[in-house]
Amino acid sequence: MIAASLSIKPKEYVLKNGLKVIVVEDHTTPTVTFQIWYKVGSMDETFGKTGISHLLEHMMFKGTEKYGPGMFSKIVSLNGxxxxxxxxxxxxxxxENWGDSKKIDISMELESDRMVNLKLTEDEFKREKMVVMEERRLRTEDEPTSVLVEEVIAAAYRAHPYHWPIIGWMRDVENITLEDLNKHYKSYYCPNNAVMVVVGDVSGEEVCEKAEKYFGSIERCPDIKRPDFEEPEQRGEKRLIVKHSEVRIPSLFGVFLVPNGKRDDSYALRVLSLILGEGKSSRLYKRLVxxxxxxVTVETEYDPISRGSKVTFGLYIVPAPNVKLEEVESVVWEEIERIKRDGPTKEELEKAKNKVVASFIYGLDSNFYRAMLIGMLEVCGFSLDYVNSYVxxxxxxxxxxxxxVAKKYLTRDNYTVGFLLPEKRQ
Amino acid sequence: MAGEVNTNLIPDVFKLSNGLEVWYIERSVLPFVVFKFVIPAGSLFDPEGKKGLANVVSQMLFEGSKNYSSKDIAEKLDFMGVDYSVSVSRDYATIYFRTLTDYLDDTLKIVADVIQNPTFPQEEFNRVKKEIISDIIKSEEDPGYVASKTFSSKVYGKNHPYGYPVYGNVDSVEAISRDDVINFYREHYKPIGSRLIVVGNISKDNLIKILEKYFSGWNGVSEGIPPEPEIRSESGTFTVLKNTAQATVIIGHPCVRRSNPDFIKLVVANQVFGGSGLTSRLFERIREKGGYAYSVYSYVDPTYYTGSFKIVFQTENSRVKSAITEVIEELRRFVKGGVTSEELSMAKSYLIGSFPLKLDTNGKIADYLAFVSFYNLAKDYLVRYPKEIESVTIEDVREVVKKYISSDKITTVIVGNVEVK
Structure with a gap:
């Protein structure tokens, strides 16, 4: 069996101040990826301050006492x-990704510096807000499909902070103050809320020694209190119409709220998504396309790694010209009912498994991908066994x-769907 | 030291009995292999009135062959966990797939049939055409697509193949018949003139054996690329009204071919002006100082015919005029004054130091080799690149910028909700 010998076996260390260091040694190429993960995202925000985590991410490039504005990026560029x-x-x-793994000292120096010494000024902040608002215009406002997704997610989650978009609502971005930002920075940018992941041509011991040298003296912060959010049970199908003037072809995005990878049902949900709508031999593609x-397009998706306990099982469809959204939607429901009744075939299960094995092996080729996987698992509270026992x-x-799982979760009452339609403006 | 010679990146280049040139690098850490066919069948061959034909042909390849139906192909490849895709650029088509070593033979058996014996079934042809037309209509939603399409048509004119989008337009795709597809395929999908890139876990002996087994019946010479037609550029500002929150702007002009010996010097020069990373002059001025845009960059298209030099950014409709003014100021300063030695050394360090990152997976190596092989950049290009970058001097940069980049003869395209003069 191919997959048995293939697993991710990192070395792990924890500094006294709580910083976790995870290293995968891989000497295949001279390269390395160095990542610092903070357990803070849009789910740690509140109404009126949405987008603050992303805004702070932008401001992290604005310099410290030691390395002024723009210096960080110049040093990194200069070193390739x-x-x-x-x-x-x-x-x-x-x-930071380095072509030459010896350069990780630069990451150590710069990342440890900006973990505590960020210098925020009103002037830089004002301009960076404008940049982030342009980013929102680029990626959301002028991108009809993004608007659709944003609206459907906001309707699916009411109580849980997954409700709002990562980039935040426009007005919130405009209104966030430097003081808000400082508070956010001080609360979350701490060694005991961070994970260092290094994958590439390095030695674990050496990385750990360096981490101690550069990050060891940073003080730990008070433990962060995090609310125990729970999205209450949905009490019936939610349907919405989303209009955008630039829509040329209507489309549909639907979600079911389902458990994340910490629950046993997750594995069957992953396979269900593969069988229903991932790839050109999936049921929905074969039937509808x-x-x-x-x-012309049918896809399902389910990503089980998250902090929130309920995640989305998504469905995206672009109908053929002159076919009504209701019509394609009803075919999807026929297929969902069919799999509830008859289940999958043996071949479908085998195919799903083969696809999981293959994409895992392909992914191992990339330092960056492995580091991403490790970082995500760590901050979302999964153990690494999750990956190694996944197949x-x-x-x-x-x-x-x-x-x-199809009967339990792919139900009408647990379904939120949005239709994206053109809007005529004068 | 960065840029040391890594002989593992020099491919073994050899020919099969049918004349197909193979570029091969063995990498045996993981049990899979990446394949990439590079076929000189890009949209530059599209006939008048049938723009988008090269794309239709490529999208039809996996839709049925002598031994497999469209569904068989998808089913069997999916079952083995094979990743595959076909894409077309202006210059060439690529057929990419990666497969686990265990499934190598079964995968090649199918893909070989797809490449050599496609049947282009009428039913699938009708469907794929509809899908492509739907994609073209949908891409009109995207201001970036509209801007890029408009820019190409203004910069190259209707006489030049680069003046049209690779996917064509609704009418031109509508006009394509199944016979057009068959004829295009027969003329352009030939082993001699094409390349096959192979990177991964397979020995040379096994590779040759398996390729001979499945591809020896494939014969012929692909049609060469015709001389470049005249470029009829229109300078000036062109506005396309679109109901968006931002205006998308592209500024530029025709520049050089990839085969121009000065190309690498232009890459270095452009790195300072608007290249990747967070340090270019455009990034500093437009994003960091001006707060105009999230994304701003420039590049020279590496293409067979004359590529264009382009500056691309998006900003709120109301600020588009002042943003353009500042960009043009930077462009003038660049053309007039070149770059400083500090900027030059930073650009070189970045390009050389980050180069190994473009080559750190089987897939990325295959992508790069596909490019190198098509543009005849020599098989040791991947180890020569850092040295070539290193040798670029400040005078070289000044000279190529003066020679190939202009700040007056430029075409500006604005797509957005802005006033038209």
Whole structure:
């Protein structure tokens, strides 16, 4: 069995101040990826301050006492590094990729410095807000499909902070103050709320020694109190119409709220998504695109790694020209009912398993991908066993399991759907 | 030291008995192999009135072959966990797939049939055409697509193949018949003139054996690329009204071919002006100082015919005029004054130091080799690149910027909710 010998076996260390250091040694190429993960994302925000985590991510490039504005990026460039950062609902990540692994000292120096010494000024803040508002215009306002997704997610989650978009609502971004930002920074940018992930041409011991040298003296922060959010049970189907002037072809995005990877049902849900709508041989694609020719795009998706206990099982469809959204939607429901009744075939289960094995192996080729996986698991509170036992757990999914999760979660009452339609403006 | 010679990145280049040139690098850490066919069948061959034909042909390849139906192909490849995709650029088509070593033979058996014996079934043809047309209509939602399409048509004119989108437009795709597809395939999908890139866990002996087994029946020479037609550029500002919150702007002009010996010097020059990373002049001025845009960059298209130099950004409709003014100021300063030695050394360090990151997976190596092989950049290009970058001087940069970049003869395209003069 191919997959048995393939697993991720990192070395783990914890500094006294709580900083966790996870290293995968891989000497295949001279490269390395260095990532610092903070367990703070849009789910740690509140109404009126949405988007603050992402805004802070932008401001992290604005310099410290020691390295003034722009210096960080100049030093990284000068040393041949690629850098960037991103914010999700669950976390914020900063990374540098180096062509030469010896350069990680630079990451150590710069990342430890900006973990505590960030210098925020009104002037830089004002301009960066404008940049973030442009980012929102670019990625959401002028992108009809993004608007659709934003609206459907906001309707699906009422109580849980997954309700609002990562980038925040426009007015909140405008209104957030420097003081808010400082408070957010001081509360969450702490060694005991961070994880360092290093994958590449390095030695674990050496990385750990360096982490101690650069980060060891940073003080731990008071423990963070996090509300125990729970999205209450949905009491019936939610349907919405989303209009945007630039829509040329209507489309549909629907979600079911389902458990994340910490629950046993997750494995069957993953297989269910593969069988229903991932790839050109999936049930929905074959039925709607190839046979009935009622759609040009059909996809399902389910990503089990998250902090929040309920995540979305998503469905996206672009109908063929002149086919009504209601019509494709009803075919989807026929297929959902069919799998509830008859379950999957043996071949479908086997195919799903093969796809999981193959994509896991392909992913192992990339330092960055492995570091991402490790970081996500760590901040979302999964153990690494999750990855290493994943293929095995997937292969134990039975047809009965698939029927059960389909019956339990893919129900009308647990369904939120949005239709994206053109809006005529004068 | 960065840029040391890594001989693992020099591919073994050899020919199969049918003349297909193979570029091969063995990497055996993980049990899979990446394949990439590079076929000189890009949209530059699209006939008048049938723009988008090259794309339709490529999208039809996996839709049925002598031994497999469209569904068989999808079912069997999916079952083995094979990743595959076909894409077309202006210059060439690529057929990409990666497969676990265990399934190598079964995968090649199918893909070989797809490449050599596609049947282009009428039913699938009708469906795929509809899908492509739907995609074209949908892409009109995207201001970036509209801007890029408009820019190409203004910069190259109707006489030049680069003046049209790779996917064509609704009418031109509508006009394509199944016979057009068959004829295009027969002329362009040939082993001689094409390349096959292979990176991964397979020995040379096994590779040759398996390729000969499945591809020896594939014969012929692909049609060469015709001389470049005249470019008829229109300079000036062109506005496309669109009901968006932001205006998307592209500024630029025709520049050089990839085969131009000065190309690498232009890459270095552009890195300072608007290249990747968070340090370019455009990034500093437009994003950091001006707060105008989230994304701003420039590049020179590496293409077979004359590529264009482009500056791209988006900003709120109301600020588009002042943003353009500032961009043009930077462009003038760049053309007139070149770059400083500090900027040059930073650009070189970045390009050389980050180069190994472009080559750290089987897939990325295959992508790069596909590019290198198509543009005849020599098989040791991946180890030569850092040295070539290193040798670029400040005078070189000044000279190429003066010679190939202009700040007056430029085309500006604005897509957004802005006033038209």
């Amino acid at each position: 590094g690629q850098e960037n950062a991103f914010t999700s609902k669950d976390y914020t990540v900063y990374f 190839l046979d009935d020719k009622k759609a 095995d757990r997937i292969s134990r999914v039975t047809p009965e399991d698939i029927k059960n």
